[in-house]
Amino acid sequence: MQIYRQSRRLRDVRYDVRGPILTEAMRLESGGHDILRLNLGNMHPFGLEARPEIVEAVARELGSGQAYSDSRGILPARAAVAEHYRRCGVPGIRAEDVFLGNGVSELITLVLQALVDPGDEILVPAPDYPTWTGAVNLTGGVPVHYLADESDGWNPSLADIESKVTPRTTALVLINPNNPTGAVYSAETVRGMADIARRHGLVLLSDEIYEKLIFGDARHHHAALAAGDDVLCLTFGGLSKAYRVCGYRAGWVAATGPLDRAQDLLEGLTLLANMRVCPNVPGQYAIPVALTEDSPWGADVIDPDGRIERQLALATERLNAIPGVSCVAPRGALYCFPRLDTEMFGIHSDEELVLDLLRSEHVLVTHGTGFNWPEPDHFRIVCLPDAAVLENAIGRIAGYLERRAGL
Numbered sequence: 001m002q003i004y005r006q007s008r009r010l011r012d013v014r015y016d017v018r019g020p021i022l023t024e025a026m027r028l029e030s031g032g033h034d035i036l037r038l039n040l041g042n043m044h045p046f047g048l049e050a051r052p053e054i055v056e057a058v059a060r061e062l063g064s065g066q067a068y069s070d071s072r073g074i075l076p077a078r079a080a081v082a083e084h085y086r087r088c089g090v091p092g093i094r095a096e097d098v099f100l101g102n103g104v105s106e107l108i109t110l111v112l113q114a115l116v117d118p119g120d121e122i123l124v125p126a127p128d129y130p131t132w133t134g135a136v137n138l139t140g141g142v143p144v145h146y147l148a149d150e151s152d153g154w155n156p157s158l159a160d161i162e163s164k165v166t167p168r169t170t171a172l173v174l175i176n177p178n179n180p181t182g183a184v185y186s187a188e189t190v191r192g193m194a195d196i197a198r199r200h201g202l203v204l205l206s207d208e209i210y211e212k213l214i215f216g217d218a219r220h221h222h223a224a225l226a227a228g229d230d231v232l233c234l235t236f237g238g239l240s241k242a243y244r245v246c247g248y249r250a251g252w253v254a255a256t257g258p259l260d261r262a263q264d265l266l267e268g269l270t271l272l273a274n275m276r277v278c279p280n281v282p283g284q285y286a287i288p289v290a291l292t293e294d295s296p297w298g299a300d301v302i303d304p305d306g307r308i309e310r311q312l313a314l315a316t317e318r319l320n321a322i323p324g325v326s327c328v329a330p331r332g333a334l335y336c337f338p339r340l341d342t343e344m345f346g347i348h349s350d351e352e353l354v355l356d357l358l359r360s361e362h363v364l365v366t367h368g369t370g371f372n373w374p375e376p377d378h379f380r381i382v383c384l385p386d387a388a389v390l391e392n393a394i395g396r397i398a399g400y401l402e403r404r405a406g407l
């Protein structure tokens, strides 16, 4: 009998955030168990609502949005993205050089398909947001992981990046602020990464979807600024996180730098954008409203009551109070990425650990190796639930780990 198989290209593609652990959680839920889901950076289920102006802008266009748009996206939205980066100090950026997509996720895949030939090496951080590694594998390229340094606030190690550049290296990926670590890269790190790209002729692929979710004295540094006019930089951003509309699938990628030398690549990207026809059209109308500077709410939409910042601080403190656990305080994004003492907890597989935690405590987190971290000694916890739920969840994690360690 015919067996219908997936393509060989999918063999090395993984996306564990929605993998077998989530399937198991759904199986438990269908059996009547309540699961504390701390696995997805999805804003709305946790009561984090978008500004009504953003929702109304999309609702207003449900009629006109029945039509296809320009394959790169509607001009007012692309112009708003270009204006946003100009306000951030990136000079000369034009609406023509902005492509909209169904979230950053689609654009990561599209850009890598346009850029990478089989065997090309792409430098990707470890840990990473796993769509990056998965999308490189999908192209037949080779993800080469460079280490983020936990002892240096999870800043990427410039020495490790430099040591991994080869003649096949094509691009260098930054995720800043970072998922899963919460790192916000220092100015020197971003400058250093741009310098490596400059010296070796690499494209900078900068995922800045959490650009506005930064806390305390952290400052975000745009890779496009460090790249200047001689390094090609593709900056990815979108409305899913800071503007809380994950489901609208409103993302963008903006090209800056020596675009006269990037025409061939941009034509390839345009071809792929044409083939997917256009992004979801009503969702695109959220972009000019979200990015406007003149609204009464301006940039204060992000964490107006400081809730996300407080929850991240609370989770960090509670995790650090568990014997055998240490957690670098996140300075941005929505996550904590604590380290576990593998010897004390007898951990050989972090996937087994999070599955066991799920079955025994009904708390759903994601194992660190699912983010391409090389050791089974971390997990990611989403800090979107309110303080009471977070305390409950971390209390259960603490109880589980203490039992596991025989304390």
Ligand code: PLP
Residues within 6 Å of the ligand: 041, 102, 103, 104, 105, 106, 129, 175, 178, 179, 207, 209, 238, 239, 240, 246, 249, 250, 251
């Ligand atoms: N990049 C990073 C670093 C993310 O954490 C996410 C989502 O969690 C995405 C990209 C994808 O976002 P979206 O496709 O909703 O724009």
